[in-house]
Protein backbone atom coordinates (compact mmCIF):
# COMPACT_ATOMS: atom_id res chain seq x y z
CA UNK A 1 0.00 0.00 0.00
CA UNK A 2 1.37 3.43 -0.90
CA UNK A 3 1.58 6.19 1.64
CA UNK A 4 -1.37 7.93 -0.06
CA UNK A 5 -3.64 4.95 0.00
CA UNK A 6 -2.63 4.41 3.63
CA UNK A 7 -3.89 7.89 4.47
CA UNK A 8 -7.06 7.28 2.48
CA UNK A 9 -7.87 4.08 4.30
CA UNK A 10 -7.46 5.72 7.65
CA UNK A 11 -9.60 8.67 6.67
CA UNK A 12 -12.39 6.38 5.53
CA UNK A 13 -12.70 5.13 9.04
CA UNK A 14 -13.89 8.47 10.22
CA UNK A 15 -17.37 7.63 8.97
CA UNK A 16 -17.99 6.16 12.38
CA UNK A 17 -16.63 7.89 15.43
CA UNK A 18 -15.05 6.02 18.32
CA UNK A 19 -17.98 6.94 20.52
CA UNK A 20 -20.45 5.37 18.08
CA UNK A 21 -18.31 2.31 17.83
CA UNK A 22 -18.17 1.92 21.60
CA UNK A 23 -21.88 2.27 21.78
CA UNK A 24 -22.31 -0.40 19.21
CA UNK A 25 -19.96 -2.75 20.94
CA UNK A 26 -21.90 -2.37 24.18
CA UNK A 27 -25.13 -2.98 22.28
CA UNK A 28 -23.69 -6.19 20.92
CA UNK A 29 -22.57 -7.23 24.39
CA UNK A 30 -26.09 -6.65 25.68
CA UNK A 31 -27.48 -8.76 22.90
CA UNK A 32 -25.04 -11.53 23.54
CA UNK A 33 -26.01 -11.48 27.18
CA UNK A 34 -29.48 -12.63 26.13
CA UNK A 35 -28.19 -16.11 25.67
CA UNK A 36 -25.06 -17.51 27.12
CA UNK A 37 -22.80 -19.56 24.88
CA UNK A 38 -22.22 -23.14 25.94
CA UNK A 39 -19.11 -23.46 28.05
CA UNK A 40 -17.97 -26.59 26.28
CA UNK A 41 -17.21 -25.49 22.78
CA UNK A 42 -16.79 -29.06 21.67
CA UNK A 43 -20.47 -29.54 22.08
CA UNK A 44 -22.84 -28.41 19.42
CA UNK A 45 -25.71 -27.96 21.84
CA UNK A 46 -25.96 -24.42 20.56
CA UNK A 47 -26.93 -25.49 17.09
CA UNK A 48 -29.04 -28.46 18.09
CA UNK A 49 -30.98 -26.49 20.65
CA UNK A 50 -31.98 -23.69 18.47
CA UNK A 51 -32.64 -22.70 14.97
CA UNK A 52 -36.05 -21.32 15.84
CA UNK A 53 -35.79 -20.26 19.44
CA UNK A 54 -36.49 -16.57 19.77
CA UNK A 55 -33.75 -14.76 21.57
CA UNK A 56 -34.67 -11.31 20.33
CA UNK A 57 -35.35 -9.44 23.51
CA UNK A 58 -33.86 -6.07 22.72
CA UNK A 59 -35.80 -5.23 19.60
CA UNK A 60 -36.44 -1.65 20.62
CA UNK A 61 -32.76 -0.92 20.47
CA UNK A 62 -31.38 -3.09 17.70
CA UNK A 63 -32.99 -3.66 14.34
CA UNK A 64 -33.94 -7.16 13.34
CA UNK A 65 -31.67 -7.45 10.32
CA UNK A 66 -28.67 -6.51 12.39
CA UNK A 67 -29.78 -8.93 15.05
CA UNK A 68 -30.18 -11.88 12.74
CA UNK A 69 -26.80 -11.20 11.22
CA UNK A 70 -25.24 -11.11 14.65
CA UNK A 71 -27.09 -14.26 15.56
CA UNK A 72 -25.57 -15.91 12.53
CA UNK A 73 -22.05 -14.70 13.33
CA UNK A 74 -22.26 -15.82 16.92
CA UNK A 75 -23.63 -19.21 16.03
CA UNK A 76 -21.08 -19.80 13.30
CA UNK A 77 -18.12 -18.91 15.41
CA UNK A 78 -19.36 -20.92 18.33
CA UNK A 79 -20.23 -24.12 16.60
CA UNK A 80 -17.17 -26.11 15.85
CA UNK A 81 -17.45 -29.17 13.80
CA UNK A 82 -16.89 -31.95 16.24
CA UNK A 83 -15.16 -33.99 13.59
CA UNK A 84 -12.82 -31.25 12.48
CA UNK A 85 -9.70 -32.90 13.89
CA UNK A 86 -10.68 -36.30 12.50
CA UNK A 87 -11.24 -34.79 9.08
CA UNK A 88 -7.85 -33.06 9.17
CA UNK A 89 -6.15 -36.22 10.35
CA UNK A 90 -7.38 -37.91 7.15
CA UNK A 91 -6.32 -35.05 4.87
CA UNK A 92 -2.83 -35.73 3.44
CA UNK A 93 -2.19 -32.00 3.07
CA UNK A 94 -2.76 -31.33 6.78
CA UNK A 95 0.05 -31.34 9.38
CA UNK A 96 -2.27 -33.44 11.52
CA UNK A 97 -2.38 -36.22 8.92
CA UNK A 98 -1.04 -39.65 9.79
CA UNK A 99 -1.04 -43.02 8.10
CA UNK A 100 -0.27 -44.94 11.24
CA UNK A 101 -2.05 -45.40 14.52
CA UNK A 102 -0.40 -44.99 17.92
CA UNK A 103 -0.32 -48.80 18.19
CA UNK A 104 1.67 -48.99 14.98
CA UNK A 105 4.21 -46.60 16.50
CA UNK A 106 4.92 -49.39 18.95
CA UNK A 107 4.43 -47.49 22.16
CA UNK A 108 4.38 -49.36 25.44
CA UNK A 109 0.85 -50.32 26.59
CA UNK A 110 1.01 -47.94 29.57
CA UNK A 111 1.88 -45.07 27.22
CA UNK A 112 -0.93 -46.03 24.87
CA UNK A 113 -3.24 -45.81 27.88
CA UNK A 114 -1.73 -42.41 28.60
CA UNK A 115 -2.32 -40.96 25.13
CA UNK A 116 -5.83 -42.34 24.89
CA UNK A 117 -6.69 -41.01 28.34
CA UNK A 118 -5.70 -37.58 27.01
CA UNK A 119 -8.27 -37.97 24.25
CA UNK A 120 -5.76 -38.45 21.43
CA UNK A 121 -7.03 -40.83 18.76
CA UNK A 122 -4.33 -40.71 16.12
CA UNK A 123 -0.84 -39.24 15.93
CA UNK A 124 -0.17 -36.06 13.99
CA UNK A 125 2.33 -35.97 11.14
CA UNK A 126 5.23 -34.85 13.37
CA UNK A 127 4.39 -37.56 15.91
CA UNK A 128 4.18 -40.22 13.23
CA UNK A 129 7.45 -39.15 11.60
CA UNK A 130 9.52 -38.21 14.63
CA UNK A 131 8.64 -41.01 17.05
CA UNK A 132 10.25 -43.86 15.05
CA UNK A 133 13.41 -41.76 14.69
CA UNK A 134 13.48 -40.87 18.39
CA UNK A 135 12.89 -44.47 19.48
CA UNK A 136 15.27 -46.11 17.00
CA UNK A 137 18.15 -48.28 18.22
CA UNK A 138 20.93 -47.28 18.19
CA UNK A 139 19.66 -43.82 19.21
CA UNK A 140 19.52 -41.14 16.51
CA UNK A 141 19.69 -37.38 16.81
CA UNK A 142 16.88 -35.26 15.45
CA UNK A 143 16.26 -31.64 14.49
CA UNK A 144 12.55 -31.27 13.87
CA UNK A 145 10.31 -28.45 12.77
CA UNK A 146 6.53 -28.58 12.78
CA UNK A 147 3.85 -25.90 12.87
CA UNK A 148 2.59 -24.47 16.17
CA UNK A 149 0.15 -26.65 18.03
CA UNK A 150 0.72 -29.78 15.95
CA UNK A 151 1.90 -31.95 18.82
CA UNK A 152 5.68 -31.52 19.09
CA UNK A 153 5.59 -31.42 22.90
CA UNK A 154 3.46 -34.54 22.97
CA UNK A 155 5.86 -36.20 20.52
CA UNK A 156 9.03 -35.70 22.54
CA UNK A 157 7.18 -36.37 25.80
CA UNK A 158 6.33 -39.84 24.47
CA UNK A 159 9.95 -40.32 23.44
CA UNK A 160 11.20 -39.30 26.89
CA UNK A 161 8.74 -41.61 28.65
CA UNK A 162 9.60 -44.51 26.34
CA UNK A 163 13.31 -43.95 26.80
CA UNK A 164 13.82 -43.93 30.55
CA UNK A 165 14.48 -47.03 32.59
CA UNK A 166 12.30 -46.73 35.71
CA UNK A 167 14.55 -49.15 37.61
CA UNK A 168 17.42 -46.65 37.45
CA UNK A 169 17.03 -43.99 40.09
CA UNK A 170 19.02 -41.26 38.42
CA UNK A 171 18.35 -38.62 35.80
CA UNK A 172 18.46 -40.02 32.29
CA UNK A 173 16.51 -37.42 30.30
CA UNK A 174 17.07 -33.70 30.42
CA UNK A 175 14.64 -31.38 28.74
CA UNK A 176 15.21 -27.63 28.51
CA UNK A 177 12.76 -24.87 27.62
CA UNK A 178 13.29 -21.10 27.50
CA UNK A 179 10.78 -20.06 30.17
CA UNK A 180 9.54 -21.16 33.56
CA UNK A 181 5.95 -21.40 32.28
CA UNK A 182 6.92 -23.62 29.38
CA UNK A 183 9.02 -25.91 31.54
CA UNK A 184 6.02 -26.33 33.85
CA UNK A 185 3.69 -26.96 30.93
CA UNK A 186 5.97 -29.63 29.42
CA UNK A 187 6.24 -31.29 32.82
CA UNK A 188 2.45 -31.36 33.10
CA UNK A 189 2.17 -33.05 29.69
CA UNK A 190 4.74 -35.67 30.65
CA UNK A 191 3.02 -36.27 33.98
CA UNK A 192 -0.38 -36.68 32.30
CA UNK A 193 0.94 -38.91 29.56
CA UNK A 194 2.98 -40.95 31.99
CA UNK A 195 0.27 -41.41 34.56
CA UNK A 196 0.21 -45.18 33.94
CA UNK A 197 3.97 -45.40 34.44
CA UNK A 198 4.04 -45.09 38.25
CA UNK A 199 7.77 -45.70 38.60
CA UNK A 200 8.80 -42.92 36.24
CA UNK A 201 9.35 -39.68 38.12
CA UNK A 202 10.02 -36.12 37.10
CA UNK A 203 11.70 -33.15 38.69
CA UNK A 204 11.63 -29.45 37.77
CA UNK A 205 14.91 -27.55 37.52
CA UNK A 206 13.31 -24.13 37.72
CA UNK A 207 13.88 -21.08 39.84
CA UNK A 208 12.61 -21.56 43.37
CA UNK A 209 13.00 -25.34 43.38
CA UNK A 210 15.92 -25.50 45.79
CA UNK A 211 18.35 -28.41 45.84
CA UNK A 212 20.98 -29.26 48.41
CA UNK A 213 24.51 -29.30 47.11
CA UNK A 214 25.71 -32.81 46.33
CA UNK A 215 22.32 -34.50 46.78
CA UNK A 216 21.62 -36.37 43.57
CA UNK A 217 18.25 -36.12 41.86
CA UNK A 218 16.64 -39.56 41.74
CA UNK A 219 13.95 -38.68 39.20
CA UNK A 220 14.58 -40.12 35.76
CA UNK A 221 13.38 -36.98 33.97
CA UNK A 222 14.39 -33.38 34.66
CA UNK A 223 12.63 -30.47 32.94
CA UNK A 224 13.95 -26.99 33.42
CA UNK A 225 15.21 -23.67 32.23
CA UNK A 226 18.84 -23.42 31.11
CA UNK A 227 20.26 -21.39 34.03
CA UNK A 228 18.88 -23.65 36.74
CA UNK A 229 19.71 -26.83 34.83
CA UNK A 230 23.27 -25.59 34.48
CA UNK A 231 23.42 -24.94 38.24
CA UNK A 232 22.13 -28.43 38.96
CA UNK A 233 24.78 -29.95 36.70
CA UNK A 234 27.74 -27.82 37.80
CA UNK A 235 27.46 -25.95 41.11
CA UNK A 236 25.08 -28.29 42.91
CA UNK A 237 26.15 -31.54 41.26
CA UNK A 238 22.57 -32.72 41.57
CA UNK A 239 22.66 -34.31 38.12
CA UNK A 240 25.49 -36.29 36.61
CA UNK A 241 25.55 -35.02 33.00
CA UNK A 242 27.47 -38.11 31.86
CA UNK A 243 24.50 -40.28 32.80
CA UNK A 244 22.11 -38.28 30.62
CA UNK A 245 21.18 -40.35 27.59
CA UNK A 246 18.51 -38.11 26.05
CA UNK A 247 18.76 -34.32 25.80
CA UNK A 248 15.75 -32.35 24.49
CA UNK A 249 15.74 -28.69 23.54
CA UNK A 250 12.25 -27.30 23.12
CA UNK A 251 11.92 -23.99 21.24
CA UNK A 252 15.38 -24.96 20.05
CA UNK A 253 15.86 -21.92 17.83
CA UNK A 254 15.61 -19.61 20.84
CA UNK A 255 17.74 -21.92 22.92
CA UNK A 256 20.60 -21.81 20.46
CA UNK A 257 19.87 -18.55 18.68
CA UNK A 258 19.73 -16.05 21.54
CA UNK A 259 22.93 -15.18 23.32
CA UNK A 260 22.16 -15.94 26.98
CA UNK A 261 20.32 -19.18 26.35
CA UNK A 262 22.89 -20.29 23.79
CA UNK A 263 25.82 -19.91 26.18
CA UNK A 264 24.04 -21.86 28.89
CA UNK A 265 22.75 -24.57 26.54
CA UNK A 266 26.20 -25.06 25.07
CA UNK A 267 27.76 -25.30 28.52
CA UNK A 268 25.26 -28.00 29.45
CA UNK A 269 25.76 -29.77 26.13
CA UNK A 270 29.56 -29.86 26.55
CA UNK A 271 29.20 -31.85 29.77
CA UNK A 272 27.05 -34.56 28.21
CA UNK A 273 28.55 -37.79 26.96
CA UNK A 274 29.33 -38.05 23.23
CA UNK A 275 26.62 -40.61 22.60
CA UNK A 276 23.82 -38.75 24.39
CA UNK A 277 20.84 -38.55 22.03
CA UNK A 278 19.93 -34.96 21.08
CA UNK A 279 16.45 -33.86 20.08
CA UNK A 280 15.74 -30.29 18.93
CA UNK A 281 12.22 -29.07 18.31
CA UNK A 282 10.66 -25.81 17.19
CA UNK A 283 8.00 -24.35 14.92
CA UNK A 284 10.55 -21.93 13.49
CA UNK A 285 14.23 -22.05 12.60
CA UNK A 286 15.86 -19.08 10.95
CA UNK A 287 18.35 -20.21 8.32
CA UNK A 288 21.36 -19.16 10.40
CA UNK A 289 20.04 -20.99 13.46
CA UNK A 290 19.38 -24.06 11.37
CA UNK A 291 22.99 -24.18 10.16
CA UNK A 292 24.24 -23.72 13.71
CA UNK A 293 21.98 -26.56 14.90
CA UNK A 294 23.41 -28.85 12.26
CA UNK A 295 26.93 -28.01 13.44
CA UNK A 296 26.12 -28.74 17.08
CA UNK A 297 24.10 -31.92 16.57
CA UNK A 298 26.12 -34.79 15.12
CA UNK A 299 24.64 -36.62 12.15
CA UNK A 300 21.02 -35.58 12.75
CA UNK A 301 17.80 -36.79 11.19
CA UNK A 302 16.05 -33.71 9.87
CA UNK A 303 12.38 -32.84 9.59
CA UNK A 304 12.07 -29.41 8.05
CA UNK A 305 9.14 -27.42 6.70
CA UNK A 306 9.13 -25.40 3.51
CA UNK A 307 8.59 -21.72 4.19
CA UNK A 308 5.06 -21.79 2.75
CA UNK A 309 4.16 -24.71 5.01
CA UNK A 310 5.05 -22.86 8.19
CA UNK A 311 1.74 -21.04 8.51
CA UNK A 312 -1.48 -22.87 9.30
CA UNK A 313 -4.53 -22.61 7.02
CA UNK A 314 -6.78 -22.94 10.05
CA UNK A 315 -5.64 -19.55 11.37
CA UNK A 316 -7.19 -16.68 9.41
CA UNK A 317 -5.04 -13.57 9.41
CA UNK A 318 -6.29 -9.99 9.17
CA UNK A 319 -5.16 -6.46 9.75
CA UNK A 320 -7.21 -3.49 10.90
CA UNK A 321 -6.28 0.10 10.07
CA UNK A 322 -6.24 2.40 13.08
CA UNK A 323 -4.96 5.86 13.87
CA UNK A 324 -3.52 5.53 17.34
CA UNK A 325 -3.71 3.35 20.45
CA UNK A 326 -7.17 4.66 21.42
CA UNK A 327 -8.43 3.79 17.96
CA UNK A 328 -6.86 0.33 18.24
CA UNK A 329 -8.69 -0.11 21.52
CA UNK A 330 -12.01 0.80 19.87
CA UNK A 331 -11.31 -1.63 17.01
CA UNK A 332 -10.58 -4.32 19.58
CA UNK A 333 -13.89 -3.67 21.34
CA UNK A 334 -15.74 -3.82 18.02
CA UNK A 335 -14.03 -7.04 17.15
CA UNK A 336 -14.87 -8.46 20.52
CA UNK A 337 -18.44 -7.37 20.10
CA UNK A 338 -18.88 -9.21 16.83
CA UNK A 339 -16.84 -12.34 17.16
CA UNK A 340 -17.62 -14.88 19.81
CA UNK A 341 -14.29 -15.28 21.45
CA UNK A 342 -13.83 -18.16 23.84
CA UNK A 343 -10.50 -16.81 25.03
CA UNK A 344 -8.08 -14.29 23.56
CA UNK A 345 -4.42 -13.41 23.85
CA UNK A 346 -3.39 -9.85 23.09
CA UNK A 347 0.25 -9.00 22.48
CA UNK A 348 1.76 -5.60 23.20
CA UNK A 349 5.30 -4.39 22.61
CA UNK A 350 5.94 -2.91 26.05
CA UNK A 351 4.88 -3.65 29.60
CA UNK A 352 3.53 -0.11 29.81
CA UNK A 353 1.25 -0.62 26.82
CA UNK A 354 0.11 -3.99 28.16
CA UNK A 355 -0.77 -2.37 31.51
CA UNK A 356 -2.64 0.47 29.78
CA UNK A 357 -4.62 -1.93 27.62
CA UNK A 358 -5.54 -4.35 30.36
CA UNK A 359 -6.74 -1.47 32.56
CA UNK A 360 -8.95 -0.16 29.74
CA UNK A 361 -10.34 -3.59 28.92
CA UNK A 362 -11.20 -4.14 32.58
CA UNK A 363 -13.13 -0.89 32.63
CA UNK A 364 -15.08 -2.17 29.60
CA UNK A 365 -16.09 -5.18 31.69
CA UNK A 366 -13.74 -7.84 30.30
CA UNK A 367 -12.19 -10.41 32.62
CA UNK A 368 -8.58 -9.58 31.90
CA UNK A 369 -5.29 -11.00 33.09
CA UNK A 370 -1.99 -9.24 32.61
CA UNK A 371 1.28 -11.10 32.21
CA UNK A 372 4.54 -9.30 31.66
CA UNK A 373 8.24 -9.71 32.29
CA UNK A 374 8.57 -7.77 35.53
CA UNK A 375 6.33 -10.20 37.44
CA UNK A 376 7.90 -12.95 39.49
CA UNK A 377 7.90 -16.36 37.87
CA UNK A 378 5.45 -17.61 40.51
CA UNK A 379 3.05 -14.76 39.71
CA UNK A 380 3.37 -15.52 36.02
CA UNK A 381 2.66 -19.21 36.57
CA UNK A 382 -0.46 -18.32 38.58
CA UNK A 383 -1.72 -16.01 35.84
CA UNK A 384 -1.25 -18.72 33.19
CA UNK A 385 -2.96 -21.32 35.37
CA UNK A 386 -6.00 -19.08 35.93
CA UNK A 387 -6.17 -18.32 32.21
CA UNK A 388 -5.90 -22.02 31.37
CA UNK A 389 -8.78 -22.71 33.75
CA UNK A 390 -10.83 -20.05 31.96
CA UNK A 391 -11.04 -17.78 35.01
CA UNK A 392 -9.91 -14.91 32.79
CA UNK A 393 -11.00 -14.74 29.19
CA UNK A 394 -8.41 -12.27 27.94
CA UNK A 395 -4.69 -12.40 28.51
CA UNK A 396 -2.81 -9.22 27.73
CA UNK A 397 0.88 -9.87 27.47
CA UNK A 398 4.24 -9.11 25.88
CA UNK A 399 6.60 -11.41 23.99
CA UNK A 400 7.28 -13.25 27.23
CA UNK A 401 4.23 -15.39 26.43
CA UNK A 402 4.56 -15.67 22.67
CA UNK A 403 5.89 -19.20 22.56
CA UNK A 404 4.60 -22.61 23.43
CA UNK A 405 1.75 -21.76 25.79
CA UNK A 406 -1.03 -24.20 24.99
CA UNK A 407 -4.55 -23.08 25.87
CA UNK A 408 -7.03 -24.88 23.68
CA UNK A 409 -9.81 -22.31 23.96
CA UNK A 410 -7.82 -19.38 22.59
CA UNK A 411 -9.74 -18.51 19.43
CA UNK A 412 -8.35 -15.02 18.89
CA UNK A 413 -4.85 -13.59 18.93
CA UNK A 414 -4.45 -9.85 18.56
CA UNK A 415 -1.19 -8.15 17.79
CA UNK A 416 -2.00 -4.84 19.42
CA UNK A 417 1.57 -3.95 18.44
CA UNK A 418 3.31 -5.74 15.60
CA UNK A 419 6.37 -7.81 16.56
CA UNK A 420 9.60 -6.16 15.43
CA UNK A 421 13.27 -7.01 15.87
CA UNK A 422 16.01 -4.70 17.20
CA UNK A 423 16.32 -3.00 13.81
CA UNK A 424 12.60 -2.32 13.54
CA UNK A 425 12.04 -5.01 10.91
CA UNK A 426 9.33 -7.67 11.08
CA UNK A 427 10.11 -10.38 13.62
CA UNK A 428 8.65 -13.19 11.52
CA UNK A 429 9.38 -15.97 13.96
CA UNK A 430 7.77 -14.17 16.88
CA UNK A 431 4.77 -13.39 14.66
CA UNK A 432 4.32 -17.07 13.85
CA UNK A 433 4.65 -18.15 17.47
CA UNK A 434 2.23 -15.46 18.65
CA UNK A 435 -0.51 -16.34 16.17
CA UNK A 436 0.12 -20.01 16.90
CA UNK A 437 -1.40 -19.50 20.37
CA UNK A 438 -4.70 -20.00 18.56
CA UNK A 439 -5.66 -22.74 16.09
CA UNK A 440 -4.25 -25.43 18.38
CA UNK A 441 -4.33 -28.91 16.88
CA UNK A 442 -6.61 -28.09 13.97
CA UNK A 443 -8.95 -25.72 15.76
CA UNK A 444 -10.04 -22.61 13.93
CA UNK A 445 -8.45 -19.36 15.00
CA UNK A 446 -8.28 -15.70 14.11
CA UNK A 447 -5.21 -13.51 14.19
CA UNK A 448 -5.86 -9.79 13.98
CA UNK A 449 -3.08 -7.24 13.57
CA UNK A 450 -3.57 -3.63 14.57
CA UNK A 451 -1.89 -1.30 12.11
CA UNK A 452 -1.48 2.31 13.16
CA UNK A 453 1.33 3.69 11.01
CA UNK A 454 3.10 3.32 7.74
CA UNK A 455 5.80 1.42 9.64
CA UNK A 456 3.37 -1.16 11.00
CA UNK A 457 1.84 -1.52 7.52
CA UNK A 458 5.34 -2.22 6.21
CA UNK A 459 5.72 -4.91 8.85
CA UNK A 460 2.53 -6.56 7.60
CA UNK A 461 3.93 -6.54 4.05
CA UNK A 462 7.23 -8.01 5.23
CA UNK A 463 5.41 -10.80 7.04
CA UNK A 464 3.23 -11.48 3.98
CA UNK A 465 6.31 -11.69 1.77
CA UNK A 466 8.23 -13.86 4.20
CA UNK A 467 5.53 -16.51 4.53
CA UNK A 468 4.06 -15.94 1.08
CA UNK A 469 0.62 -15.57 2.66
CA UNK A 470 -1.89 -12.76 2.36
CA UNK A 471 -3.08 -10.95 5.42
CA UNK A 472 -6.38 -9.34 4.53
CA UNK A 473 -7.85 -6.06 5.66
CA UNK A 474 -10.77 -6.15 8.08
CA UNK A 475 -13.09 -3.25 8.74
CA UNK A 476 -14.25 -3.66 12.30
CA UNK A 477 -17.04 -1.13 11.73
CA UNK A 478 -18.67 -3.22 9.03
CA UNK A 479 -20.74 -6.08 10.37
CA UNK A 480 -21.51 -7.61 6.96
CA UNK A 481 -17.83 -7.71 6.12
CA UNK A 482 -16.98 -9.22 9.47
CA UNK A 483 -19.63 -11.87 8.94
CA UNK A 484 -18.23 -12.71 5.54
CA UNK A 485 -14.60 -12.78 6.61
CA UNK A 486 -14.86 -14.25 10.09
CA UNK A 487 -17.74 -16.60 9.36
Ligand SMILES: Nc1ncnc2c1ncn2[C@@H]1O[C@H](COP(=O)(O)OP(=O)(O)OP(=O)(O)O)[C@@H](O)[C@H]1O
Nearest residue numbers: 120122123124148149150151152153154404406441
Ligand atom coordinates in the same frame (compact mmCIF):
# COMPACT_ATOMS: atom_id res chain seq x y z
N1 LIG B 1 -2.32 -36.80 18.53
C1 LIG B 1 -3.03 -35.87 19.11
N2 LIG B 1 -4.39 -35.92 19.09
C2 LIG B 1 -5.14 -34.95 19.66
N3 LIG B 1 -4.63 -33.86 20.30
C3 LIG B 1 -3.29 -33.76 20.35
C4 LIG B 1 -2.43 -34.74 19.78
N4 LIG B 1 -1.16 -34.34 19.99
C5 LIG B 1 -1.20 -33.18 20.66
N5 LIG B 1 -2.49 -32.83 20.89
C6 LIG B 1 -2.97 -31.61 21.58
O1 LIG B 1 -2.71 -30.53 20.71
C7 LIG B 1 -2.32 -29.38 21.44
C8 LIG B 1 -1.01 -28.85 20.90
O2 LIG B 1 0.01 -29.80 21.14
P1 LIG B 1 1.49 -29.40 21.55
O3 LIG B 1 1.47 -28.39 22.65
O4 LIG B 1 2.23 -30.67 21.75
O5 LIG B 1 1.93 -28.65 20.21
P2 LIG B 1 3.32 -28.00 19.86
O6 LIG B 1 3.59 -28.37 18.44
O7 LIG B 1 4.34 -28.38 20.87
O8 LIG B 1 2.98 -26.44 19.95
P3 LIG B 1 3.96 -25.15 20.00
O9 LIG B 1 4.65 -25.06 18.66
O10 LIG B 1 3.04 -24.01 20.23
O11 LIG B 1 4.94 -25.40 21.12
C9 LIG B 1 -2.24 -29.79 22.89
O12 LIG B 1 -3.41 -29.33 23.56
C10 LIG B 1 -2.20 -31.30 22.85
O13 LIG B 1 -2.81 -31.89 23.98
